[in-house]
Amino acid sequence: RLDDDPSRPSYHVTPPANWLNDPNGLIHWNGRYHLFYQYNPAGPFHNTIHWGHAVSDDLVHWEDRPVALTPSPDGPDRDGCWSGCAVDNAGVPTVLYTGGRDKRQLPCIATAADDDLTAWDKDPDNPIIEELPAKPEVLRTEDWEGEFRDHCVWRENETWYQLIGAGIEGGGGAALLYESADLRNWEYQGPILAGDRDTAGTVWECPELLDFGDRQLLHISNYEDVVYFLGTYEDGEFDVDRRDKLDHGDFYAPQSMWTDDGRILTWGWLPEARDVSGQWDAGWSGAMSLPRELSLADDGGLCQRPAPELTELRGDNTSYDVVRLDAGDTEQLSVESRSFELRATVRLEDAEAIELSVLESPDGEERTPIRYSYESEIAVDRSASSTDPQATGDTQTMRVRPYDAPLSLRVFVDGSVVEVFANERHCLTSRVYPTRQDATGISLSAEGGHATIASLDVWELDSVW
Ligand code: DQQ
Numbered sequence: 001r002l003d004d005d006p007s008r009p010s011y012h013v014t015p016p017a018n019w020l021n022d023p024n025g026l027i028h029w030n031g032r033y034h035l036f037y038q039y040n041p042a043g044p045f046h047n048t049i050h051w052g053h054a055v056s057d058d059l060v061h062w063e064d065r066p067v068a069l070t071p072s073p074d075g076p077d078r079d080g081c082w083s084g085c086a087v088d089n090a091g092v093p094t095v096l097y098t099g100g101r102d103k104r105q106l107p108c109i110a111t112a113a114d115d116d117l118t119a120w121d122k123d124p125d126n127p128i129i130e131e132l133p134a135k136p137e138v139l140r141t142e143d144w145e146g147e148f149r150d151h152c153v154w155r156e157n158e159t160w161y162q163l164i165g166a167g168i169e170g171g172g173g174a175a176l177l178y179e180s181a182d183l184r185n186w187e188y189q190g191p192i193l194a195g196d197r198d199t200a201g202t203v204w205e206c207p208e209l210l211d212f213g214d215r216q217l218l219h220i221s222n223y224e225d226v227v228y229f230l231g232t233y234e235d236g237e238f239d240v241d242r243r244d245k246l247d248h249g250d251f252y253a254p255q256s257m258w259t260d261d262g263r264i265l266t267w268g269w270l271p272e273a274r275d276v277s278g279q280w281d282a283g284w285s286g287a288m289s290l291p292r293e294l295s296l297a298d299d300g301g302l303c304q305r306p307a308p309e310l311t312e313l314r315g316d317n318t319s320y321d322v323v324r325l326d327a328g329d330t331e332q333l334s335v336e337s338r339s340f341e342l343r344a345t346v347r348l349e350d351a352e353a354i355e356l357s358v359l360e361s362p363d364g365e366e367r368t369p370i371r372y373s374y375e376s377e378i379a380v381d382r383s384a385s386s387t388d389p390q391a392t393g394d395t396q397t398m399r400v401r402p403y404d405a406p407l408s409l410r411v412f413v414d415g416s417v418v419e420v421f422a423n424e425r426h427c428l429t430s431r432v433y434p435t436r437q438d439a440t441g442i443s444l445s446a447e448g449g450h451a452t453i454a455s456l457d458v459w460e461l462d463s464v465w
Pocket of ligand 1: 021022038049082083084098149150205206221252253
């Protein structure tokens with residue numbers, strides 16, 4: 001594993017070197033958790049994608065495994081083994097993924113050749129779907145004869161269902177439903193939901209349907225954001241009553257897994273925000289988010305919190321009872337770190353805003369402020385996050401309601417990742433690249449009035465490798 005880059009996360013999953021994007025094929029098998037991911041072993045750029053592989057016994061500590069899927073020179077996946085999912089088919093771990101070849105996107109299937117899921121047998125009859133659906137007509141682009149890819153597969157009684165992401169000619173993105181008795185012969189049913197392109201993008205990638213009992217969630221990735229729809233899914237149709245973004249920052253193409261005790265854990269790809277030459281110099285690109293536990297609140301809204309297992313990583317702790325900040329005060333915490341978790345309860349009182357600044361150099365030249373304002377907004381300001389002009393970014397924001405109640409904040413900083421969870425509901429992940437070795441400070445300040453911070457804790461977090 002490359003480890004000489006201070007931007008490299010230590011407790012977020014990264015590729016051993018080279019390129020990582022989407023999480024794939026998440027499955028708990030034979031007592032171990034498997035995380036596959038889009039991987040290019042040839043360098044830190046997206047090309048000829050393989051499936052990388054990591055395993056864990058506890059969802060927290062990970063071990064690298066050899067590449068699991070490789071494009072076959074004569075196969076329908078010659079140009080890449082793109083995103084897909086894993087299912088347990090009567091004791092046979094099985095993956096469905098998209099092969100790329102000759103401008104076509106071709107669904108493929110493979111079964112595990114061993115219990116460690118290190119080797120896979122691709123079906124000789126691949127691809128398993130060759131024809132694009134006639135209606136609605138799938139979008140053709142210069143690059144592709146059909147924007148038609150990525151797989152979410154589940155079983156109800158004896159029937160298998162799958163969603164494939166698509167774009168519609170003249171329309172927006174869509175999640176197309178198929179049905180099968182054997183995972184190999186699929187019959188097209190129609191879109192369960194199609195978006196209008198102005199608000200939800202022209203192509204939907206990586207659709208995933210999650211069942212919360214009497215309500216369901218569909219999320220899709222539309223080249224920019226991960227949009228989720230909450231509502232009810234029945235008889236092939238999704239009836240939406242709420243929608244929002246799953247994360248308001250650098251987070252894409254998530255996928256989920258059910259734990260044995262019935263929880264949904266979701267990982268997303270955290271793309272780089274530094275330019276291509278910075279990724280080449282580093283020799284690696286892409287990280288996974290922390291696992292997030294998704295559930296529904298009593299009011300029907302979506303809750304997202306860091307998987308409780310992550311507390312295992314906590315090392316040295318610094319704790320403050322109550323910090324009172326008057327307007328203009330700055331409180332420097334005694335912790336210096338680039339890989340920590342901070343948990344706090346924040347009350348604005350009569351302040352206009354409170355700023356938590358992380359990855360801060362002593363003179364403030366480099367710093368990444370996380371600003372919470374009475375407009376109920378959290379903003380991560382990346383304008384001074386790095387002195388490298390190729391690695392600074394814009395300000396990313398999200399709404400968090402309500403401002404007059406205490407805000408519960410969990411912030412995870414890890415090399416170049418700042419992952420913010422607010423009120424166990426809203427997430428904003430930012431990639432930042434301080435260059436200075438001393439950009440490890442943490443400070444708090446209030447604007448326009450006083451604010452209080454109760455039960456402030458900072459933990460150093462261990463590496464997951
Ligand atoms: N990434 C994969 C595709 C998917 C996209 C290719 C989303 O299967 O649509 O690496 O990031």
